[in-house]
Amino acid sequence: MSGAANRIDSHKPLQDLDHWEEFLKDRYPEPEPELVGAGGSAEGELQKEKTWKRETTKFRDYRAEARPSVKEFYRLNHANQTLDFVMSKRREFLSLNHRRMGIWEAMEYLNTLVDDSDPDTDLSQIEHLLQTAEAIRRDGHPRWMILTGLIHDLGKILCLWGEPQWAVVGDTFPVGCAYSDKVVFPEFFPLNADYQIPAYQSSTGIYEQGCGLDKVYMSWGHDEYMYNVTRDYLPTEAQYMIRYHSFYAAHKERAYTHLMNEKDREMFEWVRKFNPYDLYSKGEDRPSVESLRPFYEELIAEYFPPVLRW
Ligand code: FE
Ligand code: FE
Numbered sequence: 001m002s003g004a005a006n007r008i009d010s011h012k013p014l015q016d017l018d019h020w021e022e023f024l025k026d027r028y029p030e031p032e033p034e035l036v037g038a039g040g041s042a043e044g045e046l047q048k049e050k051t052w053k054r055e056t057t058k059f060r061d062y063r064a065e066a067r068p069s070v071k072e073f074y075r076l077n078h079a080n081q082t083l084d085f086v087m088s089k090r091r092e093f094l095s096l097n098h099r100r101m102g103i104w105e106a107m108e109y110l111n112t113l114v115d116d117s118d119p120d121t122d123l124s125q126i127e128h129l130l131q132t133a134e135a136i137r138r139d140g141h142p143r144w145m146i147l148t149g150l151i152h153d154l155g156k157i158l159c160l161w162g163e164p165q166w167a168v169v170g171d172t173f174p175v176g177c178a179y180s181d182k183v184v185f186p187e188f189f190p191l192n193a194d195y196q197i198p199a200y201q202s203s204t205g206i207y208e209q210g211c212g213l214d215k216v217y218m219s220w221g222h223d224e225y226m227y228n229v230t231r232d233y234l235p236t237e238a239q240y241m242i243r244y245h246s247f248y249a250a251h252k253e254r255a256y257t258h259l260m261n262e263k264d265r266e267m268f269e270w271v272r273k274f275n276p277y278d279l280y281s282k283g284e285d286r287p288s289v290e291s292l293r294p295f296y297e298e299l300i301a302e303y304f305p306p307v308l309r310w
Contacts, residue, residue, distance in 0.1 A: 008068070008069055008072045010076060010164070011164045011165070012164070012165055013069050013070075013072040013073040013076060013165060013166070014069050014070065014073050014165055015069060016122070017113070017156065017159070017165065017168075017169060018122070018128075018282075019067060019069065019070055019073075020070065020073065020165075020169050020170060021169075021279070021282075023062075023066055023067070023070045024171075024248065024279060025279055025280070026062065026065055026066075027062045027184065028248070028252055028279065030276070030279075030280045062184065063185070071185065073165060073166055073170065074166075074170065074184060074185040074188060075185070075188045075191065076164070076166040077166035077167075077170040077188075077219070078179075078183075078185060078186075078188035078189050078191060078192055079188060079191035079192055080166060080167070080192075081166075081167075081173075081175060081192065081219040081220060082175065082192055082193050082194045083175045083176045083194055083200065083206075083217060084193075085167075085220065086175050086217050086218070086219060086220045087217070089167065089220040090217075090220070090224075093158070093225055093228075094225070094228050096228065096229060096309035096310060097309070098161065098310050099309075099310040100307050100308070100309055100310065101307060101308065101310060102300070102304070102306050102307055102308065103150075103151060103154070103300045103304050103308070104293075104296070104297060104300060106151075106154050106157060106308075106310065107125075107126050107129060107150075107151075107154065108126070109157055109160065110125045110126070110129075110153075110154055110156055110157050110160070111124055111125045111126045112160065113125060113156065113157070113159055113160055123282065123286060125153075125156070126289055127286055127287055127289065128153070128282060129149070129150050129151070129153060129154075130150070130287040130289065130292055130296075131281050131282055131283065131285075131287055132149040132150070132152070132153075132277050132278060132281045132282075133146050133147070133149035133150040133296070134149075134281075134287055134292070135149070135277045135281035136148075136149040136277050136281075137149075143299060143302065144234060144235050144237075144238050144303065145237075145238065145241075145274070146299060147234075147238070147299050147300065147302075147303055148234065148238040148241050148242060148274065149274075149277055149278075149281075150296060150299070150300075151226070151230065151242070152226065152241065152242050152245055152274075152278065153222060153226075154222075154226055154229075155168070155221070155222030155223065155224075155225040155226030155229070156168055156169065156222045157310070158221075158222060158225060167220055167221065168221055168222050169221060169222060169246070170219070170221060170246065171183060171184055171246050171247070171248045171249065172218045172219045172221055172223055172224070172244070172246045172247045173218065173219050173247070173249055173256075174205075174207075174213075174216045174217065174218055174219075174256060174259060175194065175200075175217050175218070175219055176194070176200050176205045176206040176207065176216075176217055177200060177201075177202065177203065177204055177205025177206065177207055177216075177259070178200075178201050178202060178203050178205060179192075179195075180249050180253075180255040180256060182249040182253035182254075182255035183248075183249045183255070184248070203258060204258065204259065207259055209258055209259075210258070210259070210260065210261055211259060211261070212259075212260065212261035212263065212264055213244070213259060213260060213261075213264045216259050218243075218244075218247065221246060222246075223242060223243055223244065223245055223246050223247075224243060226242050226243075227239055227242045227243035229308060229309070229310055230242065230304075230308070233303050233304050233305075234303060236267060237267060237270040240264075240267040240268070240270055240271050241270055241271055241274040244268070244271050245271065245274060245275065245278055247271075250268065250271075251268055251271045251272050251275060252275070
């Protein structure tokens with residue numbers, strides 16, 4: 001009797017997919033707004049010091065603070081994302097033969113993803129997408145970037161096709177080369193079969209120094225999938241935002257620079273620009289889906305055909 005209720009489902013360790021993002025928000029707290037423009041002054045320096053202390057405390061404690069389900073989620077993710085696994089998922093999904101639908105239709109489809117969250121207090125997937133897009137729009141960014149905010153997480157529909165959570169969300173990292181200790185919970189990497197393969201464990205592994213991330217296989221998830229669905233229709237900056245928005249070790253911690261080329265370095269500034277909207281735009285207020293819909297339908301039609309291959 002006892003263990004059953006507490007046992008964590010290895011397919012769905014997270015009660016709510018958003019618990020992963022809540023964990024990220026704890027690990028990377030929102031920078032304090034008063035720091036902006038405070039550069040140079042003594043008070044500014046003091047504030048920076050305080051923030052640094054607060055953030056380093058957070059960094060040190062992320063393991064202790066993480067929910068057991070989040071820890072288990074990362075254990076499964078790090079143990080199972082081998083180069084072989086990534087290659088098999090790429091073969092399975094990047095042929096884009098699973099469905100044909102438009103962007104808005106995909107948003108409604110993603111909205112059918114039901115987890116154990118509370119529908120009265122938690123926002124739906126569409127509401128989350130609209131919040132990210134609306135935050136980008138409020139700050140006056142270009143239309144393609146608003147659109148990117150709207151669609152960046154649509155790859156989470158992989159969950160609707162029976163994929164386990166650890167193969168859809170989670171921080172992404174390169175496979176086929178040494179794991180950086182800047183990836184969260186690096187202590188779980190020895191559980192990965194690739195850890196025993198010396199050719200995959202040198203710093204560049206199967207890649208070459210400075211080869212560019214386009215040649216690097218990332219752990220499989222909603223980012224790489226969505227990049228492939230939309231790459232033909234969006235500017236390069238948007239492609240990077242979608243493809244690498246969960247690559248926290250690179251865009252937050254600046255790890256894996258030895259695999260990057262000049263274009264990656266330039267484009268990662270855009271990934272960094274995008275991240276605050278992804279991570280911190282999820283407020284309490286419910287966006288009105290029906291009143292926003294005409295604006296977004298028009299924006300979608302500006303870049304995408306009515307039907308895409310998924
Ligand atoms: Fe995402
Ligand atoms: Fe997101």
